[in-house]
Amino acid sequence: MELLVASAIGLMTAAAVYLILQQRTFPIVVGLTLLSYAVNIFLFSAGRLIANKPPIISDADAYTDPLPQALVLTAIVISFGMTALIVVLALRGFLETATDTADLPEDELLRDTEADR
Amino acid sequence: MTAANVATSWIIAPTILPAITAAVMILVWRRDIQMQRILSVASTFALLGIALFLYSAVSDGETDAYRLGAWPAPFGIVLVLDRLSTTMLVLTAGLALAVLLYAIAGWDKRGRHFHALFHFQLLGLNGAFLTGDIFNLFVFFEVMLIASYGLMLHGGGARRLRAGFQYVAINLIASSLFLIAVALIYGVAGTLNMADLAVKAREVAPDNQALLQTGALLLLLVFAIKAAFVPLHWWLPATYAAASAPVAALFAIMTKVGAYAIIRVFGTVFGDGASGDTLAAVVAPWILPAAILTLAAGTAGILASRRLLDLAAFNTVASMGVLLIAIGQFDADGLTAALYYLVHSTIAGAALFLIVDLIAERRGDALDALVPHNPISQAPIIGTLFFFIALAVIGLPPLSGFIGKLLVLNATYDASQQWLIWAAILVASLMMTIAFSNAGSTVFWKVKGQVTGPTWATARVMPMIVVALLVAASASLAVFAGPMTKMLHATAAQALNTPAYVEAVLGRHDNVEPKRPITTPADSAATSPAPIPAPAEH
Numbered sequence: 001m002e003l004l005v006a007s008a009i010g011l012m013t014a015a016a017v018y019l020i021l022q023q024r025t026f027p028i029v030v031g032l033t034l035l036s037y038a039v040n041i042f043l044f045s046a047g048r049l050i051a052n053k054p055p056i057i058s059d060a061d062a063y064t065d066p067l068p069q070a071l072v073l074t075a076i077v078i079s080f081g082m083t084a085l086i087v088v089l090a091l092r093g094f095l096e097t098a099t100d101t102a103d104l105p106e107d108e109l110l111r112d113t114e115a116d117r
Numbered sequence: 118m119t120a121a122n123v124a125t126s127w128i129i130a131p132t133i134l135p136a137i138t139a140a141v142m143i144l145v146w147r148r149d150i151q152m153q154r155i156l157s158v159a160s161t162f163a164l165l166g167i168a169l170f171l172y173s174a175v176s177d178g179e180t181d182a183y184r185l186g187a188w189p190a191p192f193g194i195v196l197v198l199d200r201l202s203t204t205m206l207v208l209t210a211g212l213a214l215a216v217l218l219y220a221i222a223g224w225d226k227r228g229r230h231f232h233a234l235f236h237f238q239l240l241g242l243n244g245a246f247l248t249g250d251i252f253n254l255f256v257f258f259e260v261m262l263i264a265s266y267g268l269m270l271h272g273g274g275a276r277r278l279r280a281g282f283q284y285v286a287i288n289l290i291a292s293s294l295f296l297i298a299v300a301l302i303y304g305v306a307g308t309l310n311m312a313d314l315a316v317k318a319r320e321v322a323p324d325n326q327a328l329l330q331t332g333a334l335l336l337l338l339v340f341a342i343k344a345a346f347v348p349l350h351w352w353l354p355a356t357y358a359a360a361s362a363p364v365a366a367l368f369a370i371m372t373k374v375g376a377y378a379i380i381r382v383f384g385t386v387f388g389d390g391a392s393g394d395t396l397a398a399v400v401a402p403w404i405l406p407a408a409i410l411t412l413a414a415g416t417a418g419i420l421a422s423r424r425l426l427d428l429a430a431f432n433t434v435a436s437m438g439v440l441l442i443a444i445g446q447f448d449a450d451g452l453t454a455a456l457y458y459l460v461h462s463t464i465a466g467a468a469l470f471l472i473v474d475l476i477a478e479r480r481g482d483a484l485d486a487l488v489p490h491n492p493i494s495q496a497p498i499i500g501t502l503f504f505f506i507a508l509a510v511i512g513l514p515p516l517s518g519f520i521g522k523l524l525v526l527n528a529t530y531d532a533s534q535q536w537l538i539w540a541a542i543l544v545a546s547l548m549m550t551i552a553f554s555n556a557g558s559t560v561f562w563k564v565k566g567q568v569t570g571p572t573w574a575t576a577r578v579m580p581m582i583v584v585a586l587l588v589a590a591s592a593s594l595a596v597f598a599g600p601m602t603k604m605l606h607a608t609a610a611q612a613l614n615t616p617a618y619v620e621a622v623l624g625r626h627d628n629v630e631p632k633r634p635i636t637t638p639a640d641s642a643a644t645s646p647a648p649i650p651a652p653a654e655h
Contacts (some may be wrong), residue, residue, distance in 0.1 A: 004155070017220075020290065021233070023231060025282060028286055029439045032290070032293075033290075035290065035293050036289070036293060038293075039293045039296045039298075039300075042296075042297060042300050043296050043297075043299070043300040045298035045300075046301070046303050046304040046391075047232075047304075048304075067303070068300070068303065069155060071296075071299070071300075073251075075296055078259050078292070079289070079293075081263070082259075082289055082292070083289075085266060086282065086284060086286065087269075087291065087477060089278060092278050093275070093278040093279055093282055096274075096275045097275045097278075097279070098280060101285060102286070103279070104279050104280060104283075104355055111194060
C-alpha cells in the first residue's frame with residue numbers, strides 16, 4: 001500500500017509540475033488542481049497508513065491518527081475554493097484579452113509609454 | 118493581577134474585530150459606501166487602540182498565551198502575545214489606518230467590497246502574527262491571501278486580471294509547499310504547536326532528522342516566496358505595480374509577514390542561540406546569499422525601471438534584501454536591526470506607492486512613465502514629499518532609512534562575509550540614489566508646457582496629508598531611534614529566547630484545568646485542527 005500511495009503522489013506531482021510550466025492558463029489550472037490532490041494525499045499519509053481503524057482515540061491501541069484527517073479537510077476546502085477563484089480569473093482574463101496565455105500583456109503596456117515620447 | 122493577565126482575554130480581539138467589521142459591512146451596508154467608510158475607519162482606530170494596549174501589556178517582557186476554547190496547549194490552538202507579535206500588530210494597524218484614510222478619498226469606490234476585503238486582510242495579518250500553531254499559521258496565511266486576491270483585483274482591468282492570475286497561481290503553489298512541509302514536520306515530530314515543536318524537534322530520532330530538515334527547508338521556501346527572496350521574487354513587481362495604490366501600500370506589510378514567519382519559526386521555534394546543530398543552522402546558510410542576491414536584483418530592477426510604479430515595486434524587493442541580510446545573522450543585534458528596518462521599510466515603501474499614485478494622477482496620459490511631460494500641479498508639495506520619501510527608501514540622512522541601514526551595517530560588522538554585505542548594501546544605496554535622482558528630475562524638472570492635474574480648488578487634500586504623516590512617521594522613527602532600538606533589542610532577545618517561549622505557552626503555572634479531550638465533534642474538525650493528544654507511535 002505504501003508503494004502504491006507514494007507512487008500515486010509522485011506521479012501526480014510530476015504531472016502537476018509539467019502542467020504548471022505550460023504557458024496557457026488552462027493547463028496551469030489543471031496542474032494546480034493535480035498538485036493540491038497530491039498534497040492532500042501526502043498530508044493524509046503523514047498520520048501513517050493504517051487500514052480499517054477508526055480515527056477515534058480509545059484506550060486500545062487500535063486507532064488511526066485523526067489530526068491529519070482534520071488537516072486534510074481544511075486543506076481540501078481551501079484548495080477547492082482557490083481553484084474556483086483561479087478558474088474565474090482565467091476565464092475573465094480570456095474574455096477581456098481574447099488570449100489565454102499566462103504572461104502579462106507586455107506589448108500593449110509599452111506601446112502607451114512609447115506613444116508619449 | 119498583572120497587566121498581562123488582564124490583557125489575556127484581549128489577545129483574540131485583533132482577529133475578531135476585523136472579522137465582525139467585515140461581516141457587518143457585507144451583510145448590512147453592502148451598498149452604502151458612506152457607512153462602510155465610517156465603520157471601516159472607526160474599526161481600524163479601535164484596532165490600533167487594542168494593538169497599543171496589548172503592546173503596553175507585554176512591554177514588561179512577559180509572554181502571554183490565549184488558549185482557544187480553554188483547551189490546554191499543545192492540544193488546542195494557542196495565540197501567543199509577546200513583544201514581537203505586538204510590534205507587528207501595532208505596525209499593521211498604523212499602516213492600515215493610513216492606507217484607509219488614503220483610500221476613502223476615492224479609490225475605494227472604483228470596485229466593490231473594498232472595505233470588507235480590507236478588514237478580512239487585517240484579520241489574516243493579525244492572526245498570522247498572533248498564532249502559536251504552524252497549521253493555524255497556514256490557515257491565517259490563506260485568509261490573508263484570499264482577501265489580497267480580491268484587493269489586488271480591486272479596480273479591474275485586463276492588466277490586473279493577468280497579474281492577478283500569476284499572483285494567485287504562485288501563491289497556490291506556495292500553499293501546497295506549506296502543506297507538504299506541515300505534513301513532513303507532523304509526520305516526524307507529531308505536533309504542530311510551535312512551543313511543543315521547539316521541544317519535540319530536538320528529540321526527533323536521528324533516522325528522521327533528514328525528513329525534519331526537509332520540512333524546515335520547505336517552510337523556508339514558502340516564507341521566501343512570501344518575502345520575495347530571489348529567485349522567488351518574480352511575482353512581486355508585476356503584482357504590486359498592477360495593484361491599485363492603496364492596495365500596493367497595504368501589501369508593503371505582506372512581504373513582512375514572510376520575514377516575521379522566518380524570525381518566529383527559525384528564530385524562536387527551531388533556533389536555540391549557541392548550539393550549532395539546530396534546524397536554524399540548517400537554514401541559515403541559505404538566507405544570506407539569497408538576501409544579497411535579492412538586494413542586487415531589486416537594485417537592478419530599480420535602475421531598469423521605466424515607470425515609477427515599477428520603481429516602487431522593485432524598491433520593495435531591494436528593501437527585503439537588506440531586511441533578510443539582517444535576519445540572516447540570527448543574533449540579537451541582527452534581529453534588532455532587522456526589526457527597525459522592517460518598521461522603516463514598511464512605512465517608507467507604503468509612502469512611496471502612495472506618492473507615485475499622487476504623481477500619476479497629475480500627469481494626464483503619461484501617468485507614472487519616466488518620460489518628460491507637462492509640469493504637475495501642487496509640484497512644490499508633491500516634489501518635497503517625493504524627495505523625503507526617496508531619502509528614506511534609499512537610506513540617506515536624516516530619515517529612518519539611514520539609521521536602519523546603519524544598524525544593519527553595524528550588526529554585520531563581525532560577520533564572516535562582512536566585506537560582501539557592506540559592499541552590497543553600500544553599492545546598492547548608490548545605485549538607488551542614481552535611479553531616484555533620475556526619476557525625480559525627469560518628473561519634476563524635465564517639464565514643458567501647461568500645468569496638468571487638479572487645481573487647489575479641486576485637489577483632494579487628505580491623500581497628501583496621509584503621505585505627509587507617513588513621512589513624519591519615518592522622521593520620528595529617526596528622532597526616537599535610541600528608545601526604539603532599545604525596545605527592539607529587548608524584542609529581539611525575547612524572540613530568540615526559546616525556553617521562555619516554551620515555558621509561557623506550555624507552562625502549567627496558570628490556572629487552566631488540564632482537561633483531557635476524549636472525542637471531538639466531527640464538524641469542528643473541518644475548520645480547525647482537532648485538539649487531540651500527540652499521535653500514537655506506529
